[in-house]
Amino acid sequence: MTAPNEDGTPVAAESARPAGARHGLARLRPYTGILALALLCAIFGVSRPRFFSPENFFNILNAVAIFGILAVGQSFPLIGGGFDLSQGAIASFSGAVTASLMSASGLPIPVAVALGLVSGAAMGLANGFLVARVGMNPFVATLGTQITFFGATNVFTNNQPLSLGPQGDVFRQLSFGQLAGFSYASLLFLALAALLWFTLNLLPFGQHVYTLGGNEEACRLAGLDTVRLKGMTYVLSGLLAAAAGQVVIARAGQASPVAGQGYELESLASCIIGGIALGGGIGSASQVLLGVLTLGVIDNGLQMVGDVVSPNWRLVIRGAIILLAAAVDARARLRR
Amino acid sequence: MSLLQLQQIEKSFAGAPVLRRVSFDLRPGEIHALVGANGAGKSTLIKILAGAYVRDAGEIRIEGAPVSIRTPQDALRLGIGVIYQEFALVPEFTVAENLLLGQEPTRRALGFLRLLDRRALVEEGRRHLDALGFPLDAGQYVRELNTAGAQLVEIAKALHRRARILVLDEPTAALSRRETERLFAHMGELRERGLGLIYISHHLEEVFSIADRITVLRDGANVAPWARGEVTEAELVRAMVGGEVRLETRPPAEAGAPLLELEDLTGVGFHDVSLALRRGEILALAGAAGAGQTELCWALGGARPFRQGTVLLGGRRVRWRTVREAVQAGVLLAPGDRKNLGIAAGLSVGVNLTFADLERWQRAGVLQLSAVRRAAAERVRKYGVRCASPAQEIRLLSGGNQQKVVVGRAAERTGQVYLFDEPTRGVDVGAREELYTLIRQLAARGAAVMVATPDLLEAMRIGDRIGVMRQGRLVTLAARDAVTEGALMGALLGAAA
Incomplete structure (x- = not known):
């Protein structure tokens, strides 16, 4: 009997057992993600030995860089108990801002990039205002801003791809330049993932994001500024979406008004596969990394075995893995 | 014969007895009040009747036959309807839809489809309300009703499921005086129909105005029921508080400014x-x-x-x-309803103890993790929080230990x-x-x-x-x-x- 109590009765004894005493599958829960990734690598590696080559490793990292950066950003609102559906639109808009400033206005790259990032943070601030201050549901708020921001990109670009101008070749190094085999984009992703770890674990802000997602009202009653805290998670998501937007235009060599469509779902999928649950309070940088790599390995591996398994299966397999991750998580919660 | 008999009911939680050999009986056509201080065991007793808790020992009889109540479905089947202070109604549904929730009438269409029969539903709802004499409109949305109206819907819903024993947990707590009088009139009519009503209340004047008999619960044990005329308010109060209670208190503080x-x-x-x-x-x-x-x-x-x-x-x-x-x-507030307001249940004991004043352990804006860990461990000791380690999820702790965390977090600031x-x-x-x-x-x-x-x-x-x-x-x-x-x-x- 584990009915909640109102009348002076402690919670039933069985639920008071320490976590270590849990049995069976639930005990494996912390490792299911890494086991699944290892299993996938083993399958692909056995069927195509080339899968384990260093080049392919760098390939995978480079391929996941954009979604990885988005996932780093997404993890803030997600752990804080919300989510951000406008990331793709923010990436498109801020990419267009940077491209336009570089080509049409001829501003130097650092200035153009900085202003692109500022535009992303500002859009994140709009999300934060709507969710934290106005009190809108994050789904509705960020769906609304997603549509608005995509629309703004269409207006801004006149629905035409923007070129990067004469500095384009230098700027494209962000995607194509390499350091010890790592592309700059993949290094940026890894650095941001490390920064995510630092923020979540070593800054009071990061710890407060956990408690915000864990119980917002408890947070408020303990005297934390929950409005600012929650708003900040969306600002960071917007800022990182803008960073991803820079990589997008560097990779494409132009700013396309439709480039970022659907990207927010990729970042959400990465986080969920990594084990960050919707609802907040749970999640870590390593889980983001794990989820991002898992998606990357699936895509990469399926390309390699493309002669045996049609690439058309990609989405089916991806969907199945998302569902599996969510199912494991749901069962683990039920056991609580 | 008694409609409902509880004999020597016992219930403990984690070794702490909450009910000690409580006996209670309810006759058909009676309103039996159950009174007692907070923590006396009233809620536990009615949750046992409602099937939310299972008794440890003792016997429950309905019309003389021993019964087993292990789930809310059992209670419903045995004709026990419990009206809690929190209503279990769907606000966006009409009164009739709430009354017949899960038992909606259907009609056949095209030979194989079973469609919801809205007309029959409203008619059945109206018929039921008229039979009870409740002044409710079957087609009205429940969200448009006030507390008193919603309460009548709850009662009507229980009676539609053929409840013969109705438990009302502080039904007048949120009612005005006039609404209370109207509720009592309805309760009186239900009594005339031979139902047994258990009425829980903190308002002694109300108890005296409606109850046929009064049972006092104190510290998980019952005082034999009185008929209404046999007892004065003063005697009731004394029974609720008990005789001399030995209190360990500190000497009165010196009055400061x-x-x-x-x-x-x-x-x-x-x-x-x-x-x-x-x-x-x-x-x-x-x-x-x-x-x-x-x-x-x-x-x-x-x-x-x-x-x-x-x-x-x-x-x-x-x-x-x-x-x-x-x-x-x-000025620091430690909220009471810890599940909703005090703790982040999925996070660790340590985080729950330290998140409010984390700024103490930062150097140049960066948290000193080892210092935070030490502080968490120290607070766990200081406030006597019994847990496997500060890293344990707080939801696994008993309510008392969770509460110590909430109090400790405020006290530390x-x-x-x-x-x-x-x-x-x-x-x-x-x-x-x-x-x-x-x-x-x-x-x-x-x-x-x-x-x-x-x-x-x-x-x-x-x-x-x-x-x-x-x-x-x-x-x-x-x-x-x-x-x-x-x-x-x-x-x-x-x-x-």
Whole structure:
């Protein structure tokens, strides 16, 4: 009997057992993600030995860089108990801002990039205002801003791809330049993932994001500024979406008004596969990394075995893995 | 023959007995009141009847036949309907749809489709309400009803499921006087039809006006039922409070200077409260649920605004819009409903103990993780939180230990005024003592402490001065030595005890 109590009765004894005493599958829960990734690598590696080559490793990292950066950003609102559906639109808009400033206005790259990032943070601030201050549901708020921001990109670009101008070749190094085999984009992703770890674990802000997602009202009653805290998670998501937007235009060599469509779902999928649950309070940088790599390995591996398994299966397999991750998580919660 | 008999019911939680050999019987055509202080076991008893808890020992008989109630479905099948204070209605559905939820009439279409028969549903709802004489419109949405209306829907719903035993848990708590009278008229009619009603209430005058018999529960045991005419209010109050209760209390604090002064403070749930809270004292505010003591604590802690009146802190007029502002002024609130307001259940004990004042352990803006860990471990020890380690998820702890975390988190922060709302709600006896000790230490340190509690005995235990609130007003405020339990209970219940 584990009915909640109102009348002076402690919670039933069985639920008071320490976590270590849990049995069976639930005990494996912390490792299911890494086991699944290892299993996938083993399958692909056995069927195509080339899968384990260093080049392919760098390939995978480079391929996941954009979604990885988005996932780093997404993890803030997600752990804080919300989510951000406008990331793709923010990436498109801020990419267009940077491209336009570089080509049409001829501003130097650092200035153009900085202003692109500022535009992303500002859009994140709009999300934060709507969710934290106005009190809108994050789904509705960020769906609304997603549509608005995509629309703004269409207006801004006149629905035409923007070129990067004469500095384009230098700027494209962000995607194509390499350091010890790592592309700059993949290094940026890894650095941001490390920064995510630092923020979540070593800054009071990061710890407060956990408690915000864990119980917002408890947070408020303990005297934390929950409005600012929650708003900040969306600002960071917007800022990182803008960073991803820079990589997008560097990779494409132009700013396309439709480039970022659907990207927010990729970042959400990465986080969920990594084990960050919707609802907040749970999640870590390593889980983001794990989820991002898992998606990357699936895509990469399926390309390699493309002669045996049609690439058309990609989405089916991806969907199945998302569902599996969510199912494991749901069962683990039920056991609580 | 009795409609319902409970014999020697026992129930313990984690070794702490809550019901000790409680016996109770209900006759058909009777309203039987169940009264008792908070924590006396009333809720546990009705949850056993409702199938939410399973008894440890004892027997339940319905019309003489022993029955087993293990699930809410069992209770429903046996004709037991429980009307809690929180209604289980779908606000977006009509009255009729709520009445027939799960039993909607259908009609056949095209030979194989079974469609919801809306007309039959409304007609059945209307027929049922008319038969009961309830003045409700079957087609109206439940969200448009007031509390009294929604309550009648709940009662009608239970009766539509053929309940013969109706349990009403403080049904008049949120009703006006006129609504209460109307409810009593309906209850009287149900009694005429031969139903048995168990009526739980804190309002003794109401008990005397409607109940045929009265049973008192005290500390998990029952006092044999009285017929209404056999007992006076004063006798009832004495039975609820018990004989002499030995209290371990600290010597009255030396009266310090007034620190927090309220003048005619009015807000949501309380009116015109004036009092002065002094340094080094514990002021306990007792009152039934909704009497205003919780609401007052919240307003003083910045969690809710107050409308009129003034608050002086150290002689300076203050008014905060957020909890944060109150905290910065040194006024700290420990909320009572810990599941919803106090803890982040999925996070660790350590995080829950430290998140509010993490800034202490940062150097150049970066947290010193080892220092945080040490502090968490130290607080776990200091507040006697029983857990496997500070890294354990707090939801795995008992209610008392969770509450220690909430109290400890507030106590650790530097402040001059501490407001504890129901600090021992859902806490077993042993942990309760430890919480009292923690609260007393704060006062001994020179802080001004206010404790809101629905439990008069608790107020007597912890308070240097004791205030009683009723219907949003502070009706009594006196030093502990200057008042008797009977007088306070009388003030609490609004009875001339």
